Every structure is written in C-alpha cells, then in structure tokens.
Amino acid sequence: MGYPVTLQLRGRRCTVLGEGKLAAEKAQGLLHAGAHLTVIAATPCAELEALRAEPELTLLRRGYVPGDLAGSFLAIDASGDQEVNRLSFAEAEERGVLINVVDQPERCDFYAPALVRRGPLSVAVSTDGESPFLAGALRARLERTIGDEWGPFTSLVGGVRRRLRERGVPIAEQTPVYRRLLRSEIRDLLRDGHTAEARYAAAAMESAAGRPRTGTVALVGAGPGDPSLLTLAARELLAEADTVYHDSLIDPRTLALCSPHTRLVDAGKRGGRASADQGWITAQLIEAAGAGEDVVRLKGGDPFVFGRGGEELTALRRAGLEVMVVPGVSSALAAPAAAGIPVTLRGLASSLAVLTGSERDGSSPERLEAIARAVDTLVVLMPLGNLERICARLVTAIGPDRPAALVASATLRTERVVRAPIARLARAAAEAGITSPATLVVGEVVDAIPLQQVGELAASAGAGPGTHDVMAVAGPRPGIEEVGR
Numbered sequence: 001m002g003y004p005v006t007l008q009l010r011g012r013r014c015t016v017l018g019e020g021k022l023a024a025e026k027a028q029g030l031l032h033a034g035a036h037l038t039v040i041a042a043t044p045c046a047e048l049e050a051l052r053a054e055p056e057l058t059l060l061r062r063g064y065v066p067g068d069l070a071g072s073f074l075a076i077d078a079s080g081d082q083e084v085n086r087l088s089f090a091e092a093e094e095r096g097v098l099i100n101v102v103d104q105p106e107r108c109d110f111y112a113p114a115l116v117r118r119g120p121l122s123v124a125v126s127t128d129g130e131s132p133f134l135a136g137a138l139r140a141r142l143e144r145t146i147g148d149e150w151g152p153f154t155s156l157v158g159g160v161r162r163r164l165r166e167r168g169v170p171i172a173e174q175t176p177v178y179r180r181l182l183r184s185e186i187r188d189l190l191r192d193g194h195t196a197e198a199r200y201a202a203a204a205m206e207s208a209a210g211r212p213r214t215g216t217v218a219l220v221g222a223g224p225g226d227p228s229l230l231t232l233a234a235r236e237l238l239a240e241a242d243t244v245y246h247d248s249l250i251d252p253r254t255l256a257l258c259s260p261h262t263r264l265v266d267a268g269k270r271g272g273r274a275s276a277d278q279g280w281i282t283a284q285l286i287e288a289a290g291a292g293e294d295v296v297r298l299k300g301g302d303p304f305v306f307g308r309g310g311e312e313l314t315a316l317r318r319a320g321l322e323v324m325v326v327p328g329v330s331s332a333l334a335a336p337a338a339a340g341i342p343v344t345l346r347g348l349a350s351s352l353a354v355l356t357g358s359e360r361d362g363s364s365p366e367r368l369e370a371i372a373r374a375v376d377t378l379v380v381l382m383p384l385g386n387l388e389r390i391c392a393r394l395v396t397a398i399g400p401d402r403p404a405a406l407v408a409s410a411t412l413r414t415e416r417v418v419r420a421p422i423a424r425l426a427r428a429a430a431e432a433g434i435t436s437p438a439t440l441v442v443g444e445v446v447d448a449i450p451l452q453q454v455g456e457l458a459a460s461a462g463a464g465p466g467t468h469d470v471m472a473v474a475g476p477r478p479g480i481e482e483v484g485r
C-alpha cells in the first residue's frame, strides 16, 4: 500500500512525456503546483499548445530520447508508447527520478490521486493505481459534497488559527473554537456570498476562545431505519456531536456515522428498562448542553411525529438552551412508500390522517372511527398492541372490505408487508408473525398499484435480479415478502 504525501514541487524540475490530452492534463496539474516543467511532445495537441504561454513551461517539439530525464525531480510518461514507456522507466530508475508511467502501475513510483481542490483545501482519492475509474467516481461524489465555499472557509479558519497561535492560546482552547467554526452557519454564509457576516461570526468565535460556553441541543429525526434516508443535516450533526442520546431502535449503521469521539447513550435502555424515562432524558440533555457539549437527541422517523419531541423542545427552551430541530422522514409516510403504496392518488385519495394506535398516546375508539370515516387514507402508528380492536372498529366505521396493509421494519432488509381487507388483516398479521415496528395503512390506495414482479422489474430496469436501488423505489426488495394477498 502506498504512503500518501503531498509533494512540494515549487521551482522543481519536472518532465512530462506525451502529446495528447492526458499529457496536457498532467502538465496543467504540475504547473498548478508551481513546477518548472519540460514537456516533450513531437506534435503537441491543442491543449498543450494552449499552455505554451506559461512562463514555467518549456515545450520541446520532438520525441523522447534517453537522457531527457536528467536533472528532473519527477516525471510523468503519458506518451502511451510501449517503447518510450520502457526506456523512460529504465532511465528514471537509474537516475532516481520519481516516475509515473500512465496506466502501468508496475512502472510507477507514485500514483496521482483524483483531486478535489477548494482553495487551500485538497481532498485526494487514491486506489494505489488499482482503479482510476473508482477514484474518479469517488472524486465526483466528493465534488458534489464539498462545495466551493470550503475554499474561503478553509482560508478563514487558517486565519483564525494563525491569530490564536500568535496570541499564545493553548491548543486545548483552540480546538473548541475550530469545532464551533465547523458546526456554525459560516459555510452557509460564504456559499450565499455574505463574506462580511461570515468574517464577523468567525471573529466572535475567535475572541471567545478559552471562555466557557453553553452547548447546543439538536432534536434530530433518524428516518424509518435505512441510513440512506437520513438528511444531510442529520449526518453532519452526528459527525460533529459530543454526545448522542438515541432511541433504542436506531440502526447501528446510523450510529456508525458518529465520530469515534462521540459518546453514545441509549436513551431507551436506561437501567435496563424497556422504555425511557422522559424526565431523565430531558435532564441529561440539559446537563450535557449546560456543560458546553453539543448534543444530538436522535429519534426514529421525525422527532415531532409521536416522538415526544414537542415535550423535549419545551423543556429545553425553558432551560434557556439553544435548540435546533432537524426533521426526519417519518415512518408514517416512509412505510407505505416503501411498500409501494401512495398515500394520496389523484381521483382516489386526497386526504390523509396519521394517528396512533396506542391508547396511552391518545388513541380512542370513537376518534378512530370518526377519522376513518372522514379521510381517504388512514395511517396508524404503533398499531400492534391493539391490532384486533383497531381493525374491528374500522370495520364498524368503513366496512369490512377496505384494503389494508401492515408494513413492518419498513426500508430495512427485514421489511415485511401483509395486505388484506381490513376485516381479515389482524388474523393475516398474526399468521405471518408480524412484529414491531409496524405501520398500518388503510384505504383504497393499498390496492391501487399492481404488485411489481421482481423478475419483470429487473428486466425492465435492464439490471440483474437483486438490484437494491430499483427495488427500494418501485416495490418489494429482495428478501422481502408480501403475504396475505
């Protein structure tokens, strides 16, 4: 495995062999790094010709001859000519010149990583020459994640660092400032062109170095299960949090997005109890933020949909804390969607109600009946404890034949869907052994869309069976069964 370094090439002699676009690309990169560059190309392409005006470039219009690498610190052979490749590598070996013969890993002393540059910030992706394609694909992903604002942001943080060092602020007091800068809205300000405000905000954080501060709390929705359904804001907060208090059912892959330094507290398992003590959780959040920590309270789905987020927000605001709310994808919508059930459908369903099946959380048989009569689509969370009673009430309210589905462990590989007319659903669910978490959906929409045949789907998508992404959008995933139809 290679040892990653960034080479300082300013003023050093480098040589590029080759006359095509690739050679021009390499030449450009080396010039950008300040190299004193010689390009050897018998018939240079237009891109190379365009570089001619560069003061640090010497263009020799001829083929390579052994001896050309004398005095070079580094060489790139992009000639694509087997004989030149052989000779240039031999010469480089002999002279101790670092060489990269393009597309020949065995003739490379170094590999050029795929780069994302944002001002002074460079992110390099290397596969040690195994797959330039993968390195490029990852670079493209990073390009989209690391916006242009990271360039001025890096310079701004660099300025803060220089001044803190000049003032002799100890490292232990500097680090919290950098973390605050990273978590702040300064990058948003820079992205939107508010440079003066960004500098002002950074200066305020800089001058507060060493002073105790109150932390923050973010009430964050973790979505229904699959970590790919987390919001970007949730991901960033998890990566930066000091402590995360999370519900018990949060997927381990989601928790793995936290930094290794983050303290993870399972707020659902306090003292081995099955359910959390809300007072204890709120007190912990207040204490941690009061001690200067940036805390994330991570809840399944959306924090405000039967998640007790409202109570926590009230208590935290009363305690005078800065609280941010990050919505999540609620299972109320994600569970039907994952099962291919649209909760509204033009001409069939134009109203939707989400309610709880748990009487402790406010469900009552009378309200259930009234709401079921009033809306086209009914989504019931926490239905399993009372499923038989809920279904019986619904039969009274809307008749026995209304299509219904129970979607369990939606968006996870263990997802299961049971469909049946409402009068038969409880029995079908019991026979199928459906377990929590499950969401009940009732309405004509349940049967409105034909079930997708896995084979057909794969064929029409032009992909092999088991293509997870396609399944996730269009219907049951591999390993997911539909029962009860």
Ligand SMILES: C[S@@+](CC[C@H](N)C(=O)[O-])C[C@H]1O[C@@H](n2cnc3c(N)ncnc32)[C@H](O)[C@@H]1O
Pocket (backbone or CB within 6 Å): 223, 224, 225, 299, 300, 301, 302, 303, 304, 305, 306, 307, 329, 330, 331, 332, 335, 380, 381, 382, 383, 407, 408, 409, 410, 411, 412, 436, 437, 438, 439, 440
């Ligand atoms: C206490 S409520 C919390 C709801 C959450 N705040 C939300 O917005 O999804 C828990 C209920 O959400 C539903 N639920 C959560 N995750 C689910 C999943 N992956 N599949 C189906 N239902 C789920 C179940 O009805 C479960 O009983």
